[in-house]
Amino acid sequence: MPDTAQITASYGRRFIVRTPAGAVFDATTRKKRVDFACGDWVRISPVNSEQAVIEDYLPRQSLLYRQDAWKTKLIAANVDKLFIVTAAVPAPNELLLQRALLAAEAAGIGAVVVANKADLPETADWLEKLSFYESLGYPVIETRALDNADNLRPLMQGHTNIFLGQSGMGKSTLTNALLGSDTARVGEISTALDSGKHTTTHAQLYDLNEQTKLIDSPGLQEFGL
Ligand SMILES: Nc1nc2c(ncn2[C@@H]2O[C@H](COP(=O)(O)OP(=O)(O)OP(=O)(O)O)[C@@H](O)[C@H]2O)c(=O)[nH]1
Ligand SMILES: [Mg+2]
Numbered sequence: 001m002p003d004t005a006q007i008t009a010s011y012g013r014r015f016i017v018r019t020p021a022g023a024v025f026d027a028t029t030r031k032k033r034v035d036f037a038c039g040d041w042v043r044i045s046p047v048n049s050e051q052a053v054i055e056d057y058l059p060r061q062s063l064l065y066r067q068d069a070w071k072t073k074l075i076a077a078n079v080d081k082l083f084i085v086t087a088a089v090p091a092p093n094e095l096l097l098q099r100a101l102l103a104a105e106a107a108g109i110g111a112v113v114v115a116n117k118a119d120l121p122e123t124a125d126w127l128e129k130l131s132f133y134e135s136l137g138y139p140v141i142e143t144r145a146l147d148n149a150d151n152l153r154p155l156m157q158g159h160t161n162i163f164l165g166q167s168g169m170g171k172s173t174l175t176n177a178l179l180g181s182d183t184a185r186v187g188e189i190s191t192a193l194d195s196g197k198h199t200t201t202h203a204q205l206y207d208l209n210e211q212t213k214l215i216d217s218p219g220l221q222e223f224g225l
Helices: 094-107 123-135 150-156 171-179
Strands: 003-010 015-018 024-029 041-046 051-057 063-067 072-077 081-087 110-116 140-142 160-164 203-209 212-216
Touching: 003 024, 003 051, 015 051, 024 041, 063 094, 072 160, 081 094, 081 123, 081 150, 094 110, 094 123, 110 123, 110 171, 123 140, 140 150, 150 171, 160 171, 171 203, 171 212
Parallel strands: 024 051, 081 110, 081 160, 110 140, 160 212
Antiparallel strands: 003 015, 003 041, 003 203, 015 024, 041 051, 063 072, 203 212
16 A cells, blocks of 8 residues: 655655655666656555655646756755755865756745855955856855854754755755754765765765754766756
8 A cells, every 4th residue: 555755865766755654665766767866745556665666746836857868866855945055165166056056046035045165264255256146146154064063953844954065165064963863974084186076975864853854965076957
């Protein structure tokens, strides 16, 4: 008998789903379908107490995706607030920021620009660039994820939020600060390449509290629309 559940982790073809009662299953799809995303509500058929098959997704409130020359990749479903995580180090890509803002507009969801690593002296110049986006109406919030991320909490409360951005900007560090634990794996950045190392490899949904969810996502390098 089909049940409903939410996808809390997406590994491409394998998923973790969780029912409203809190049962967690390893899930696969039929016919190698990959059109499911973290945050999706789905109908599942349990196989046993640990495994289930995803039958279909329920109507989505929103869908974030990116596109390269070959295919469309789903980022997350049912998110209603996008936090674009930026930092002065490694070098931020302004085009990627603009594309993420466009994706938020296309999905009809609110966007916030996070200027993380505000403890670094390089941040001053980057904040100057970001003032343009603030003048367009996007909130720009400075964070120091190594201390805390408490100033993001009021903006996130009651929403399904996502951290999106380049590798190495501190999405998982912010996630851990909000969770108050070291749940999400955090990576070094490469000074030689001036980039992150793609530490987070799959989208993962966390509960911040009963009404508030947060998806930590893998770093983007390109972001076609
Ligand atoms: N100085 C400073 N370093 C930070 C801050 N936040 C994160 N970092 C460091 O930045 C590096 C990358 O952090 P991650 O949280 O792994 O970055 P990410 O955005 O999750 O990267 P991917 O998972 O690869 O997309 C780590 O070495 C963190 O310790 C901050 O506020 N200040
Ligand atoms: Mg990460």
